[in-house]
Amino acid sequence: MVFARMRSLCAVLAVALTLGGEGVLALVPAFKPALPPTLPPVPANLPSAPAHTGAHGAVPALPAGIPALPAPPQWADARLNDYRPSKVRLAYRGDTGMAVSWSTHRQLPVPAVLYGKTPAALTSIATSTNSVTYNTSSYYSNHVVLDHLEPGTKYYYLPILGDPLRDVRSFTTAKPRGDETPYTIAVVADLGTMGSLGLSDHVPPGAANPLSTGEVTTIERLGMNKNRFDHIMHVGDIAYADYWLKEVVLGYINGTIAAGPELYEQINEEFYDEMNDITSSLPYHVAAGNHDSNCDNSGYKNYTEAICPPALTGFIGYNQHWNMPSSVSGGFKNMWYSYDVGMVHYVVFDTETDLGEGLVGPEDVGGSSHATDGPLATPSSAQMDFLKKDLAAVDRSKTPWVVAAGHRPWYMAAKASSLCTVCQTAFEQLFNDAGVDLVLSGHQHNMQRSGPLGPKGAIDANGLNNPKAPLYITTGAAGHFDGLDAAVSPYPAYSHFVNDTLYGFSTVAFHNRTHLTHEFVSSATGVVLDSATLYKQH
Ligand SMILES: [Fe+2]
Structure with missing residues (x-):
């Protein structure tokens, strides 16, 4: 049965490669470079890779029926390169599953992932038909879910047509609910x-907080420390691809307004390539931020969303790129969902759209961002219905900790206009009533620890x-082209720690x-600048 599936996969991929993806070409963005016309056709039956040792040990032995791997010289073939995986990302899918996603410049007819408990025996395969793009994207997002895994267990994996010497990675499935x-x-x-498309050691007039020469960036520090972490949460504003506009207007990068979608994709690709080492090693759970839709830096200068092609609005790219566990938690796309790891229940909520109760989210039509990104779900109460049901169903005997993560804050030292009061109206009472322990946010580009706060x-x-x-x-000081935001003083009485001068990130240890x-x-230094231990009698 398994081998039959493998043979089928082999046949489909071989056909796609032999045909040069003719049926797919029409969907490739116009600005993407055409393949050189003189390339030889990719052989239908590629030879197996020779047995030699790479960074992860011996080349995995492929099960019979899997498409044969090319010999090293053929990795230079541009046609094959268009199918090779990049920007690999992971997300928990319960404690017995893992969502594996990756990008290819052409559509994969059958995205597939080989996996096993040792790098030399990737003897299992998971497949899908989920290879999607949008009409200005420079790549396809491929999504496969590996299931029937063992909880808390390390697996090795390789997206199909990945380089067995370089692309075999590992992940560990979630600790089961109740594991302490x-x-x-x-x-x-x-x-x-x-780097050159984002935060670097120089800034043009109009931006601030450049890196010092040689300063360790947040991406580099996360990579250096990744083995310490179970997984990573990114609470919105992920790649800042919409900053192409500000960077062009300020003269930081060359480009034109007409080239917006192409510049957007260049920044997008650079960010996800920089993150690949992290996102291919650890589950990376995201929340939607305002910069994850639109292409106009939330209306920078006098440019409005009218300069954005439709595909760059409505969180289309964000929802195609990631594969959060919404389908198994009753959530919606990557906008709201929940998951459990050990003794913690995490719920990710959307501060940008779909606040329900007649409220208008900042990115909804008519919202404060003057955008047209939402609402996205029906009925209009979909998110609030989910949150109420989800939080009511938490078994605190199994997951005593409840963490809620959404992009915009409503408590911190900032201009009143920067606080999301409509979010407060939508979520605060629910979180208080449900006994949520910790609310994580970003959006303001500094880090602030407020005290535990009740209603209003x-x-x-x-x-x-x-x-x-x-x-x-609020932990929004990770760093991007635009630098840091100064906290507004005097600080509120509930404010216990403020950092608005150094780039950094948070860790949360559940003891x-x-x-x-x-x-x-x-x-920059890896030094802990603030530490606070919360005691809850669960
Ligand atoms: Fe934001």
């Missing part, structure tokens, strides 16, 4: 590309010693059922 083994996650928000910002008198109210932390520790880490 301590673990640590990293949390970032507002993290964009680093009432300071919980217990502080970190068994408060009833959620602890609010046991009753104690967690939040830390803010300097990306």
Whole structure:
């Protein structure tokens, strides 16, 4: 049965490669370079790769029927390169599954992932037909879910047509719900590309906070520390591809307004390539931010969303790129969903659209961003219905900790106009009533730890010693082209720590059922700049 599926996969891929993907070409963006006309056709039966040792040990032995791997010289074939995986990303799918996603410049008729418990024996295969793009994208997003895995177990995997010497990676499935083994996650928000298309050691007039020469970036520090983390949460504003406009207007990069979609994709690709080492090793769970839709930097200068092709609005790219566990949690696309790891229930919510109750989200039509990105779901109460049902169903005996993550904050030292009061109206009471322990956000480009706060910002008198109210932390200082935002003083009475001068990210260590520790880490030095331990009598 399995081998029959493999033979079928082989046949489909061989046909696609032999035909040069003719049926797919029409969907490739116009600006994408055409293949050189003199390339020889890709052989229908590629020879097997020779047995030699790479970074991950011996080349995996492929099961019979899997498309044969090309010999090294043929990796230079541009046609094959268009099918090779890049920008690999992972997401938990329960404790017995893992969503594996990756990008290819052409459509894969049958996306497939080989996997096994050792790098030399990738003897299982999972497939799908999920290879999608949008009409200005420079790549296809391929999604496959590996299921029937063992919880808390390490697996090796290789997306089809990946280089067996370079592209075999590993992941560990989630700790089962109720497992009280301590673990640590990293949390970032507002993290964009680093280098010539993003944050670098120089800025033009109009931007601020360049890196020092040789400064370790947040992406580099996360990579250096990735083995410490169970998984990573990115609470919105992910690639900052919409900053192409600001970067062109300020003269930071060359380009024209007409070239917007192409520049957008260049930044997108650079960011996800920079993140590949991290996102292919750890589950990477995302929330939607305002910069994850639109192409106009939220209306930079006098440019409006009218300059954006439709495909860059409505969170289309964001929802195609990632594959969060919404289908198994009752959520919606990558906008809202939940998942459990060990003793923690995580719920990711959408502050941009679909607030329900007649409320207009910032990115909804008529919202404060003057955008046209939402609402996205029907009925209009879909997100709130999900949150109420999801939070009511949490078994605190199994997952005593409940963490909620959404992009925009409503408590921090910032201009009043920068606080998402409509989000507060939508979510605050629900989170208080449900006993949410920790609310994570970003959006403002600094890091702030507020106290546990009850309704309308009432300071919980217990502080970190068994408060009833959620602890609010905004961690938006990861770094991107635009630098950091100054916190507005005087700080509110509930403000306990503010960093608006150094780039960094958060970690949250769940020690046991009753104690967690939040830390803010300097990306440049790795030094912990703030540490706070929350005690809850669960
Ligand atoms: Fe934002």
